[in-house]
Amino acid sequence: MTRSTMSPLAIEGGPKAFDRPFPSRHLIGEAEKRAAMAVFDRAIETGEPIGYNGEEEEEYCSRFADFMGGGYCDAVNSGSSAVYVALRALEIPAFSEVVVSPITDAGGIMPVALTNCIPVVADTNLHSYNTGPEQIEARITERTRAIIVAHITGIPVDMDPIMEIARSHDIRVLEDCSQAHGSRYKGRLVGTIGDVTAFSTMDGKHHCTGPQGGVVFTKDPEMAMRCRRLSDRGKPFGIKGIETNDIGISQNVPVSNVVASLNLNSNNLAAAIGLEQLGKLPRIIEDRRRIARAIAEGIEDRCPSIRFVGDPAECESAYWFLVFDLDTARVRVSKQQFAEAIAAEGLPVAASYVPPQSHWRWFRTRTVFGEQGLPWTAPQFAGDPDRPMPLPNFETMDERLFRMDYHENLADADVDDIISVFEKVGRAYGGEA
Numbered sequence: 001m002t003r004s005t006m007s008p009l010a011i012e013g014g015p016k017a018f019d020r021p022f023p024s025r026h027l028i029g030e031a032e033k034r035a036a037m038a039v040f041d042r043a044i045e046t047g048e049p050i051g052y053n054g055e056e057e058e059e060y061c062s063r064f065a066d067f068m069g070g071g072y073c074d075a076v077n078s079g080s081s082a083v084y085v086a087l088r089a090l091e092i093p094a095f096s097e098v099v100v101s102p103i104t105d106a107g108g109i110m111p112v113a114l115t116n117c118i119p120v121v122a123d124t125n126l127h128s129y130n131t132g133p134e135q136i137e138a139r140i141t142e143r144t145r146a147i148i149v150a151h152i153t154g155i156p157v158d159m160d161p162i163m164e165i166a167r168s169h170d171i172r173v174l175e176d177c178s179q180a181h182g183s184r185y186k187g188r189l190v191g192t193i194g195d196v197t198a199f200s201t202m203d204g205k206h207h208c209t210g211p212q213g214g215v216v217f218t219k220d221p222e223m224a225m226r227c228r229r230l231s232d233r234g235k236p237f238g239i240k241g242i243e244t245n246d247i248g249i250s251q252n253v254p255v256s257n258v259v260a261s262l263n264l265n266s267n268n269l270a271a272a273i274g275l276e277q278l279g280k281l282p283r284i285i286e287d288r289r290r291i292a293r294a295i296a297e298g299i300e301d302r303c304p305s306i307r308f309v310g311d312p313a314e315c316e317s318a319y320w321f322l323v324f325d326l327d328t329a330r331v332r333v334s335k336q337q338f339a340e341a342i343a344a345e346g347l348p349v350a351a352s353y354v355p356p357q358s359h360w361r362w363f364r365t366r367t368v369f370g371e372q373g374l375p376w377t378a379p380q381f382a383g384d385p386d387r388p389m390p391l392p393n394f395e396t397m398d399e400r401l402f403r404m405d406y407h408e409n410l411a412d413a414d415v416d417d418i419i420s421v422f423e424k425v426g427r428a429y430g431g432e433a
């Protein structure tokens with residue numbers, strides 16, 4: 001037992017057990033800088049603009065598809081855009097219901113309402129922030145046409161039964177892998193199981209394409225072409241007789257855009273950074289898993305009132321942040337107080353991740369297209385716009401789960417000190433031997 005684990009809690013005025021700034025991640029290095037500069041150098045030399053859909057972007061998409069084990073990628077400008085494009089590429093009718101994960105980023109759900117569909121929030125399971133097959137099935141009606149499954153913090157959702165449920169109801173599945181680059185479910189990469197997949201590659205994710213970015217992935221070539229059209233204002237990619245070559249738009253023949261959409265393209269500069277990052281991704285995943293394992297084992301030994309929320313059976317999670325489950329019966333404070341005490345010791349811990357999307361103001365007030373409550377209030381929507389969406393599992397787990405940001409560049413000494421913080425707080429609040 002070290003002195004730091006015996007001293008008074010920092011939240012009560014004692015010294016911090018993690019007594020230095022939490023280490024920065026250093027995701028961006030010289031390689032990314034050189035790659036970006038090379039794009040500038042070429043633009044300066046040739047006098048041509050940096051552009052999009054060029055060499056770097058094609059290469060990034062092809063390398064990302066290789067990483068996924070084959071298929072098609074379209075790089076876009078954010079994860080939210082990737083979800084929007086992927087959802088539209090599913091071509092479900094407007095005013096369908098789309099079952100969504102409860103605990104996720106707003107960008108993973110808002111596209112549902114923006115495509116004139118009705119988001120229906122499923123409950124979580126009783127282990128993590130993820131939803132599960134039973135919780136999804138409980139929300140399915142004859143109006144359900146799609147499910148968006150988010151693998152929150154890289155922990156794979158139980159996909160096989162979800163795919164079975166979806167297939168039996170003729171429902172499409174969109175995997176949101178924004179937080180799960182390289183996680184595996186029963187040997188398969190998440191993102192290769194559903195019909196289409198969205199990734200965020202914004203600056204904090206496992207790998208990034210600069211400050212913002214996203215990727216749509218699919219194994220279906222037709223879907224891939226729809227994604228390209230939908231991320232580029234409906235340009236006629238892949239439509240014979242309208243396009244003039246198989247990579248894009250002729251420079252000299254006017255084309256007719258075929259579907260209304262937005263310009264959600266990525267670009268060659270972002271892709272050049274992304275290419276360097278893709279090279280680092282396998283190591284990032286491995287190091288994140290190694291560090292998560294070390295923290296989990298240390299906590300299991302020295303802070304038994306806490307369980308690390310780790311890999312489900314036959315899964316390998318590429319963790320984005322770490323989730324802990326506090327056995328509240330073994331400590332004399334709430335999860336909130338416990339998490340605050342850990343944060344006060346110097347760790348990037350928060351008592352929760354995000355509230356369920358159905359609790360957010362935009363969702364409660366149905367503020368999507370002005371004030372009229374559309375799409376919920378549209379006459380074409382045949383369902384109950386006020387259908388209750390109880391989240392009892394989430395409420396149970398919300399008493400217990402808390403999270404900590406971490407990254408792949410933590411040193412062994414950082415890991416030891418993180419474990420000491422948990423031990424100190426666990427001991428002070430009475431749960432430990």
Ligand SMILES: Cc1ncc(COP(=O)(O)O)c(C=O)c1O
Pocket residue numbers: 078079080081083104105106107108150176177178179200201202212213214
């Ligand atoms: C699960 C999930 N979906 C969608 C998004 C939206 O991605 P972006 O911030 O790149 O728009 C995020 C971002 O954190 C996310 O975590």
